[in-house]
Amino acid sequence: MADRGRGGGGGRGRGYGGGGSGGYQGGRGSGGGYQGGNNPGGGRGGGGGYQGGGGNFQGGRGGGGGFRGGGGAHGGGGSRASQYPGAFFSPPTGIPQPDDRVATLENQWIATQGGQLPAQLTAQMGKMKISGSGSGSAISINSDKLPIRPAFGSKGQAVHLWANYFALNVNPKPLWKYTVNVSKVDKERSKTKEKRSDEPEVRGRKLFKIIDLALKSFGPNVTLASEFKQQVVSLEKLKLPEGNEIVVELADTSRPEKWVVKFHDPENGHPDIDALLKYLKTMKDVGNEEQFPKFASEIDALNIILGHTPRVDSNSASIGSSRFFATDAARIDSAAQKQGSVVEILRGYFQSIRPATGRLLLNANVTHGVFRRPGNLGQILQDFGLAWIHQVPSAEQDQAARIRQYNAQLKNFTKFLSLVRVQVTIPAHGKKPKQVAIKTAIGFCTDRDGRDKAGKPIQGGERPPRFQPCPEHFMYRGPSMARFYFGRPTPKDPAAAVPPPPAPLQYDTEVTIQAYYRAKYSFQVNVGLPLVNVGRRERPVYVPAELVEILPGQAFKTRLTPSEQDSMITFACRAAPDNAQSVTTKAREVLHLNNNPLLARFGITVDKSLITVVGRELPPPTLAHTGAGGTTVPTTPSGGGWLMRDVKIAQAGRRISKWNYLYFTQTVPRDNAMAFVGFMSRNMGIGIEANPMIAAGLRAANSESGVKTAMNHLAKSGAQLVIVYLPDKDATRYNIIKEQGDCALGIHTVCITDKTFEKRGQAGYWANVALKVNLKFGGANHKIYNDTTLIGKGKTMVVGYDVTHPTNLTPGASDNGPSIAGLVASINKDLSQWPGKVWGMKSNTEMLDATLKEAIKERLRLWQKQPANAKALPANIIIFRDGVSEGQFQLVLDKELPEIRDACADVYPPTIPKPRITLVVSVKRHQTRFYPTDGAHATKSKSPKEGTVVDRGVTSVRLWDFFLQAHVSLQGTARPAHYSVLLDEIFRADYGREAADALEKLTHDMCYMYGRATKAVSICPPAYYADIICTRARAHNSALFDGSDTASIVSTAKPGTDQPGTNQVALKSNIHDRLADTMYYI
Template structure:
């Protein structure tokens, strides 16, 4: 397999976009692994696909017309429609808009089926239109997987997406149709029955995390695979509504109302004798408290008994003429009030908001499991959840899933040696090393003018004294011993104080920055260290926004508890020092044996990423772009901007910002422009790969045309997509090839077994996961004009890009360990995070409501929703964001 070459004919057709894999890599020590995939055996038979359209039927005699069907309602309508058209047909569906069959359905001439729907207490009708059928050419996909050759010469990606989509409908039909399994999205399934579900309580029992499973069909060389992984979701409460009120002392009315809002429930209606009459599905609006505010509800609604009919439910309508007691019968347009005993909340309703600071650690701890635990869950509970064994529906469609996880071949790349000043080297073990008795490789500019600031609304004299003593002694001593030049004493020996007791955080922080700026004798402060009483998002946002955008002063925030442990602070201050040196233009370390393609100083490496707002928010998406300026890959100045909300592909701004990176490289390299540009594009999905090439690459080339001489051919460009949000995991098969946390060894690379020979991609586990299951980074080459032209067409190019990416993971400047994703992509993500700090109103990490109803109207950081803030000229060409 290592010597497998792709045919020249195939390579010629993809000379530019999606270049063929030049060879499989060979460097490193061979290792046998398990992957979280099962092999799929599928009969090579054609399939038929119908697209469904479900619409309510207008009924003139009805005052209240039917609404569009969603969720469980849509599912029940489609179930009924399929029973009408194909009770004996082999068919599957995802209960939304697709049906896959083995033969054509017998349909009315208009291809429409009318369904009566009464489960929600209304006699509604819906039309289900069957568009199609469309042929799904399963045999053609298997011919491609066997030959790795597409007769059409298409450069689309991913190939045969329609077939994979149809297979996923087949695989998801049974769990999706099971009332004891909740499905989220296209591929995630969660057991919700009391006997088998695995849960962790959140929010004082209101919400719960449930362990579930992900599955997706994936093409690989010569075969089809089912990717299966453990997944975790957060769900809202379920069961009798009366349980939500116990113990009552834990909740106020607002909390109860908020947590019950928009929950779907089964509501039991009773007749006059108190016997159950019918059950309908309704959406809860909350508690029966019209004003919600304490003390404003003089006449609350009354339900006199369990099973009360509408005539026995009383509430008051308050208006200009006073309070008028009405019954639900007489004022039916108001919300229906039901006793909690008559309401049962439907299980499996996912939480839509972002988790708060208390809930997030609980979920992380619940989801953090060893590789062995996850592998065991996949092969036992996962298979049961997916109903892979003894499934008649899968048998009808000729699908069989092998019992065991896939065994594949990988390689373990050697950890590189790390070089510090005076040729002193460190040798990583499990991707980590320390800086004992070494200095940073190259110090940044000297910090002549610096100060520190206490932030504490309730300061204790002893604590303040301890911090002041350390900042005037041990702090600068550690930095100096690291080789970081800094004045021994601060501008303000006692430090300054941010008073947040009587001032808004922004006002208080601005006052301190004004003091720093106006300090007598200061030529202009270069650095402000902020000592926080605790992690404080508001103060942090104010410090970074004012320092980065208005005053042009580097800042670092530290938490006071680290100063009060009574232990030497060498390690903590050393970590802080790494950030300081990078901000000041220094280089902390480099790879002992320079990366070959970089060492000549002719290659610029670029990374960019887009981050999106949380669900329910209309905040903009944020772009971070970084680019190297030296052959040591030590400095990565950045550009950042906002674009339309939830838009992943970049617009025209990319051209201008990329041009700025070229100018900066030129200024740092004696007027020369780079001959090669290697781009790591982070975070795009497979379906967006071609958009990167069709929309973003032309903007990059146009930026180059604007900077390179007219008679120049311009730079050679390679574009690599780096992705962490995928579901592939690897497990060691032998103790000699695992870390202390029982994960695969650092440097593990996989480019076969779960990949396609024709697609140039690979998985890399560069880091050591301290706990949980290590997630590999997935790299896919979309365009290559650098590696094959520099290293050759074969194995050297395959090894070259893998080794470069691996060694770059040891070049993350603020850490003494390898990171999980290559630094250009990592830095770009950090830039986006810093941009969020400039817009705290739009990106609140602590507000429970921000992700539900959009941005708050009350300013948290005092900066409003200004997305136009730019980095101060003093800092814009530095690593201010680190």
């Protein structure tokens, strides 16, 4: 409600201004509202400001109008305080203005550097030539690579936004940065030096402890920081022993281990923080102007320092280099535990230092992580009903299916237990009290322990355990089912007597774990629980599960169940003001940004308040659809989307003369299928035969063979489209359907899920599915109305490509799963059709090679084949490369751009000019967020409005980049996409100082051209489609990614094998020729 306090001398002002004396943040003076003038947010007259003197969002006591008060002498007269009462982040210190010093430096730099570009570029373009051939040919225009920003964008309505950045203040001091490596000392020593072990590389928590012990050896007076993997930063040169090696002893293992930590002096000198700060104040690099990223070593050193304290916090957990989570009861922030779940979902905080124009910034954001559920392992197993292993050996034949299921459940649970840190309790016995030890579990006890793949005892090892036989190839064992050799101990003193064994055990016999614990510890183990192995497979060490505690804060890479996914989404979905509040309060606590002695010694402080920046709201494009009588009519989006009530798709694809429907339930969905097809024809304008080929459709058995049989039957009858009715979202069934349709048989398929249909309603759901159908058959769902831009001239092809990597597999499995590269390209000026190509690559390979060249050649020839292009090749190619980090920008230019150039050289005849290329990197997985400062520039979800673009304040003026939030976030905090220009031969040459506006407009307009939605999307379609086509390839080749024992990449058909001379890996399934040049993947 409006503020009831008396206001003074207020004009009525529009928008959110109105009544009371009081300035913008509650000052005493009279004055306008938030922006003054006629803009939303305040009137011109001397009236209440945004918050009015002493008031608040819902109206407070004292002078000042309400948040939406309409003005007047008493500050009343306004409507309800706000449609989002108390919604927007506004700390007690108020909302600061964007830093004028930064804006001044940005403007000066553009005036002196950016202003020179158009003339230079014109001269260079006239001299442009292709040099060389084969690999590495390139157009030699140096200024086109990592081009200087031509200007800042100016189009759209200006708006002030919060950004999730704190200003970072550094008093530069000399730094020493060392790299370290760790190796184990063998049991045997030589006379002069420690002998290295051949054991595998140490990692994780163990590596942390080893490096931590080495750092503590320097004493408390030496200021150090580390990420506890490879690097150490200090304020002074370290006094190291001869050889720069420190030997430490790790005592919390079963046998004390000695490790050597070797320190290496930095190869490239010391991090020069002073030089970094001077660069940011001038943005002039006295070194290599084309080198990027700038001052990477200095930024890395500062990140190590900022991350050290939260990393050594025993009540925190970290994931990667930048994400931190509180795990203690007082600070932990977790989602409600799902029954039957082994995961815990925590809210934590991300931090990373970013160099921006004129200053260093600390990017801080809310993040979420999946962790192993902590607690007693025995209890967790009982909660899952897995405590009956002792019944397996004597099970009857009719229990075979139950035993196989139990084996599968334990096998799946092993993913949770693999390489997890546990606390093992050793019960008290005799005069020895109860003890605890930290161990690493590798899984459950299995009948393969201590043996090789052939089942023979491992040579040179101890006597392997023996196991009670079990039916149905059941591989796991419990305390009463595993025996180990109980040998006579050898005293350290040969003269000492051997202590007697605990009764009734005898030396040199085989005993069960159950009998051993009963005799030695008087402990009755739970024989229904599987044993836990805290040793190695070749030399197992078994512990009863009820004596094992899963320690908190252990990240878990796993594929979440649908229930867990829902929990994650619900927990992570928070409005922008809530996240802003967390970043400025809880994040600072978890990240130790307040009163941190280590930061103080390094001369670092972090401002308390988030910064504000200037953004702009771009208007949406006008779209073209088909109206009455087949005419083209304009559609103006509103609120980031549009309705198709009175219009149809812009252009229908190929007519669908043969279709049918497939289902798995007893109920025949004929009426639904007929109604849906009628809807596509009548309401959407899609050309499709009214009746199916088989009136009753086809029912498939719910199995792989059942799906293949049904799909083969439909293929033989000539079906072009199969509508598949699914009872649920089972991924395995879906993958089989898509592999059969897209790869084996060449039939387009669309899947309709019964539950989703019921939830979303008939018309809306059908419309979305119909959009997919039209795209698959070559249609255009919407176009840009009267497009006169670069794209509308019909001479520009747009390309998007991405590489996705295997994730959430069991440890080691991701080393086998291939990475998948996907590339799509437009085929005409409408930007409606994006056929693509996918291929496999060696696991976790990001940079593309010669296969990219062939893919580009295919896309160019497909463009040339289109009738609308009259056999011409594109004059321009705009490329959106998805998903590479700033540290990989130069690799894209050095490795991938030459392949693209070579493709053009192969396809374009000598008489035709080679195409101009602009290469833009698009990134959606970043941590920058913007929050509204007032309701006039916010959506109902309290995020910035659609079309918000930010290209200054948090960027570097030297690099041409911008953030664009094209979409409306229906819930949660909207994430903008980040675009960085790596190469530009088009926009600066054609648009001069307006190049930034032209690129931002093109990118924004394209976000409305995503074919399967009637709303703007968050990332431009070429990048979006490239990601989708990779996802579909993963479905086609799911056996390569499921992480199971049988998902090996070996076959006579050579799926997963390397291709000579490239990073390419053959996939198991390839797209059928009939669908190869279509949007089958949509």
